Amino acid sequence: MKKIRKYNIRNLEDLHAEVASLKAEYMMQEGVLFSDTKVYLKQFTLGGFIKKYATPSAFLKIDDKLNLSSSVMSFVLPFIMNTTLFRGSGFLTKTLIGLASNKVGKTLDAEHLSAIFNAVKSWFSGSRKKKTKEGADVDYGIPPDSETY
Known part of the structure; x- marks a missing residue:
């Protein structure tokens, strides 16, 4: 009007x-x-999306509808599986692996990813301390004929 x-x-x-x-x-x-x-x-630029969704609380599970880490994993995991492990596979195998890894990727969230990362990290880091032999005497630098022994 x-x-x-x-x-x-x-x-x-x-x-x-x-x-x-x-x-x-x-x-x-x-x-x-x-x-x-x-x-x-x-609000529709890349910086606006980062400010809105890429906060530490957004990577954690806010609710069932918005879970950024599981959404990313549901797209990235099938791609990684098909391009690395199943590179020479046929169409049917790649499709089944893609569907299965898509479902697995949706169940992963930030807590699961950090637990998996820590488990893999512990495999490679391990304990690097030298273990002493139980039967051997420990030498403290004091000679055995010393009066303090």
Whole structure:
């Protein structure tokens, strides 16, 4: 619906004043519209998505609908499985592996991923302490004929 304005213009000065006020109103509305559009478009940039979803709490399970780590894993895990382990497999095998790893990827969340990472890390790091032989005497640097022995 178009807004009808009534102008009270009687002479040339009133006309110029009305044109100036309309230009000022136009410029003000343009600035407001430009800033609102800028804010609206900023939420759809890569930085806006990172600020919204890539927080530490977003990687944890907020609710069943939004679980960023399991969503990423449901896409990445089938790709990794098909390109590394099952590279020479046929179409049917790759499809079945893709479906199975997609389901497994959806169940993984940040806690499961960190537990798996820590388990794999413990396999490679292990305990690096030298074990002493139980039967051997420990040499403390004191000779056995010493009076303090």
